[in-house]
Amino acid sequence: MDLTVFFGSSFSARGYADKGFGVDVSWDIPLLDGYRYEVLPALRDKGRTGVASPLNYGIFSRLKGGKGVAGFDVLWVHGYSTLNALQAMLAAKALGIPVLLRAESRDLARQRSGWRQLAKRLVFRGLRSLVDGVLPIGTLNAAYWRHHLGRDVPQFFMPYAVDNDYFLSRSRTAAQTRTQLLEDLALDPSRPVILYVSKLQGRKRCGDLLEAYLRLSPAPGVEPNAYLVIVGDGEKRTDLEDRARESGFNSIRFCGFQNQSEIPAFFDIATVFVLPSQDEPWGLIVNEVMNAGRAVIVSDDVGCQPDLIHNNVEGCVFPVGDIAALADALRRVLNDPQLSAAMGDRGRERIQTWSFEEDIRGLRAGVAQATRSKNKDNDPLPPKSLSANSTAMLELPDQN
Numbered sequence: 001m002d003l004t005v006f007f008g009s010s011f012s013a014r015g016y017a018d019k020g021f022g023v024d025v026s027w028d029i030p031l032l033d034g035y036r037y038e039v040l041p042a043l044r045d046k047g048r049t050g051v052a053s054p055l056n057y058g059i060f061s062r063l064k065g066g067k068g069v070a071g072f073d074v075l076w077v078h079g080y081s082t083l084n085a086l087q088a089m090l091a092a093k094a095l096g097i098p099v100l101l102r103a104e105s106r107d108l109a110r111q112r113s114g115w116r117q118l119a120k121r122l123v124f125r126g127l128r129s130l131v132d133g134v135l136p137i138g139t140l141n142a143a144y145w146r147h148h149l150g151r152d153v154p155q156f157f158m159p160y161a162v163d164n165d166y167f168l169s170r171s172r173t174a175a176q177t178r179t180q181l182l183e184d185l186a187l188d189p190s191r192p193v194i195l196y197v198s199k200l201q202g203r204k205r206c207g208d209l210l211e212a213y214l215r216l217s218p219a220p221g222v223e224p225n226a227y228l229v230i231v232g233d234g235e236k237r238t239d240l241e242d243r244a245r246e247s248g249f250n251s252i253r254f255c256g257f258q259n260q261s262e263i264p265a266f267f268d269i270a271t272v273f274v275l276p277s278q279d280e281p282w283g284l285i286v287n288e289v290m291n292a293g294r295a296v297i298v299s300d301d302v303g304c305q306p307d308l309i310h311n312n313v314e315g316c317v318f319p320v321g322d323i324a325a326l327a328d329a330l331r332r333v334l335n336d337p338q339l340s341a342a343m344g345d346r347g348r349e350r351i352q353t354w355s356f357e358e359d360i361r362g363l364r365a366g367v368a369q370a371t372r373s374k375n376k377d378n379d380p381l382p383p384k385s386l387s388a389n390s391t392a393m394l395e396l397p398d399q400n
Contacts, residue, residue: 001367004072005037005393006062008054008084011047028259038062052083059084060091074367076100076135076393080127089130098132098370100363102158104281106140106303107147124148132370135362137282139306154369158362159354160282160304167291170264174292181265185229185253192226192334195270195294197263197285198277200234205276205299205321210240212326214247216334223249226334231266233257267292271340272333277302278320290314290351295343297329308354314347 013031040056065071075092079085080101092099128149136142137160145155182189194213198204209228216224230240233256244252258266267273273289274297282303286296290308296315298305311317316329333340 001364003035003393005035006059006088007037007039008056008082009042009045009047010039011045028261049082051081055083059088060094063088063091063095063097071095072097073371074098074100076102076363078393079103080123089127093130098373099130100133100135100156100366100370101127101131102135102137104137104141104160104303106144106281108279120148128153132373133366135366138304140303154366156362156366156369158359158366159307160284160287161355161359162284162287162291164287164291164351164355167264167288170261171267171292174265174268177265178268181269185255185269187227187229187253187269192271192337193269194226194228194330194334195231195266195273195289196229196275197231197258197266197273197289198275200230200232200236200240202236203278203280204234204236205278206230206232206236206240207243208276208321208323208326209274210243210252211323212330213252214249215323215327216330217249221248223251226271226330227251227253229253229255229266229270231255231258231263263288264292267294270294271337272297272315272330274326274330275299275302276318276320276326287351287354290347293344293348295333295340296347297326297333299326308350309347313343314350315343 010032012027014026040058040062042054042056044053044055046053063072063075075088075097077085077088077099080089080103089099089101131149131153133154133156134145134149135158136145136155137158142155142157145153179189187193194209196206196209198206200206210230213224213226213228216226218224228251230253237254241254244254255266267289270289270292272295273286275283275286276297276299277283278299278301280299280302283298284304286298286302286304286308289296296309298309298315298317299320300317301320302309305317309315309317316332318325318329333343
């Protein structure tokens with residue numbers, strides 16, 4: 001496949017003020033290497049994402065081609081809730097180019113008002129006419145598309161994956177610097193480590209983890225045997241630090257924002273990783289830590305849970321917001337080192353089947369079906385071989 005990526009903005013690659021982390025972020029891994037891309041000319045670019053920002057023009061002419069430049073066979077769009085995504089799909093429709101759609105969406109437990117439900121039904125009625133197939137990232141996302149678009153819209157499974165080879169390699173390398181990191185954090189290597197890595201926002205519910213950790217105290221005023229290491233930054237950091245000081249325990253570490261290449265070193269010192277989030281669309285950090293072979297505890301409102309973490313298999317699952325249940329899960333893992341190690345091993349094995357290879361297979365199947373249907377409708381000749389297909393991808397910048 002001949003891939004060209006059209007970006008709405010380059011702010012993520014340049015460095016930007018991340019509201020969630022509450023810090024200026026400049027990623028330390030290359031984001032634009034290895035593929036052809038273009039940043040579309042902007043009508044509006046506020047350096048953050050929203051329904052109307054960034055707002056670009058020129059996608060129609062790019063998709064159409066001309067003057068010696070070939071057009072595209074397929075448009076692959078990330079998300080559907082922005083003006084950029086809408087105009088790209090409309091342009092593809094006008095040009096007879098099939099559209100494949102991928103997004104993180106899932107249905108949430110909360111009840112929507114009547115007018116919101118009506119608006120959503122109208123949106124999906126229009127979306128069905130623009131989309132030739134969807135690329136679900138997991139079980140909940142697949143159910144979302146079936147419910148809102150119907151069973152007749154083809155689905156091509158494209159799991160939400162990370163570069164497993166990269167994280168496996170980084171995790172193995174991190175073992176060489178484990179002693180230094182433990183010394184830097186003043187951690188006793190004989191004591192277990194509970195790790196949290198994410199933004200310190202309300203919906204991430206790091207406060208639940210802190211309260212559950214305090215419940216591990218064997219007696220009033222006695223700190224737990226395990227350490228709690230919190231990696232990340234955000235609006236709740238001050239509150240969390242105040243609560244940690246109030247406890248009087250010296251076993252809690254706040255490490256601030258860490259860049260992509262630095263995080264595997266924290267995976268390496270962890271006994272168990274915890275993501276207690278609410279309304280978490282997926283949680284790619286779980287994919288990453290599973291490559292390090294660590295037990296994982298997640299809430300049942302983390303999107304990846306049904307696919308990656310099964311209770312008492314790769315880790316533990318607890319009801320979101322249930323601090324007592326989270327504390328029980330921590331005790332279960334920490335009190336049985338053999339169980340914790342076995343969970344980590346099963347997780348590492350599980351995540352190897354949730355990889356870029358599955359992504360490629362899903363995308364190839366989607367492109368093949370979309371171009372086959374297009375040629376069947378418009379061309380008496382058989383479709384071109386898949387390797388000759390030209391695919392445009394509209395990628396909207398993401399701060400999540």
